[in-house]
Amino acid sequence: MLRPDPLRDVVLIVDDTPENLSILHTLLDKSGYTVLVATDGAEALDRARRLPPDLILLDAVMPGIDGFETCRRLKDDLQTRPIPVMFMTGLAETEHVLQGFQAGGVDYITKPIRPAEVIARIASHLRNSRQVVQTRAAMDAAGQGVVAVDPSGKVLWLTPLAQSWLRSSLDDHGRLPVALCSWLHDALEAREVRAFELLAASEQLIVSRLRGGAQGEELLLIQCKAGSPGPAALMQAFALTPREADVLYWVAVGKTNRDIADILGMSPRTANKHLEHVFEKLGVETRTAAARMALNAVTLHTTQ
Incomplete structure (x- = not known):
């Protein structure tokens, strides 16, 4: 399975036309994105569930499960619901545009694609998505x-x-x-x-x-009711800095470095550096061990 670079945003392209996939793949790769591809709706749903991307470029007209139904299924799944979906379509009539938005899409681009416009729209929606993640995490x-x-x-x-x-x-x-x-x-x-x-x-x-x-x-x-491994308690228990305590808190909740970076508004590299310092202070080598120590420390704190 492809493991995306944690320092790059991941875009899933869904299109049944090889030429379109090739053009978009090259464009996005040169623009600094990690690119995943799917050639039909069923494959897109499977990939999005196994390795959720940061954004999906979805062809509206495909054999089998079309783009509109694929989007509806993505939005029906709690795991994939937050992923912004941009439709790609040669259908510019109002009814088709409305159908895309009603299915849960955030935007659409018409074919033939205009590279500069595609990159600008993707960047804008990724910024908005990060702001939503950070606001809800706050x-x-x-x-x-x-x-x-x-x-x-x-x-x-x-x-x-x-x-x-x-x-x-x-x-x-x-x-x-x-x-x-x-x-x-x-x-x-x-x-x-x-x-x-x-x-x-x-x-x-x-x-x-x-x-x-x-x-x-x-x-x-x-x-x-019983309390959670809050950052303040972790700072006190392990003599951590505020940022280190925040990172350990989200590790204990079960978040990945990429999730933690989005939540705390920092780069994945910075999140990883904080986690390395946490490992040193706790005397552990794995995320599981760090999470276990965090949960145990807070349990002892709340029962004293």
Whole structure:
């Protein structure tokens, strides 16, 4: 399996025409991106789930699963939902453009492609995507996660910490547990209701309604009753700098160096350097050992 360079953004190109793939691959590679390719919708879905790219360039018209249906399936999957999708199409009629946006696309480019325009649009959407990631991660800074759901309890988006807590509790369609959905219904009807306690991933979570969001979404605040390996506790336990504590915190949550870099607004190289310092101070050699020490230290701290 191809392992992308952690210092380069990854773009997945999906097109059934070899000539288009070759042109785009060369263009993106020269522009500093790591490029993955797929020749149909089914292959694109598989690649995106196994190795989520930072952006997808998706041909609208393909045999089998067309681009519009592929995009809908990507947006139905909680793992691939955040990935921005740009459509490539020779269909410039309004109905096709609208169909792309309704399927979940963020932009479209018409064929034949204009190289400078493609690179500019990709760079813009990647910047926007990073800002969203960093903003949502900032919500976790105090050890509190946030999840946005529709009135039926289907998850629209969630912060990294909330995802780590709720991953095992969501059903196959990305919906909250039945009991929590019932609580949400009561909360919407009553306007005010007591917080809901949920056992997830061996932790006791406290869920409360934060506020109504945009386009009918509901924002829920999630707190861990037993406490999480917060950066402040890790600084105290291991004499870490604030940045080292932040990095160790996200390692304990299960994030990769690339995820940590995006969340903290730093380069993957800088994140790796901080992690090396953490390893030295903890006297360990692996991420697993570092995460175990972080979790054990905080468990001892909260029980004293």
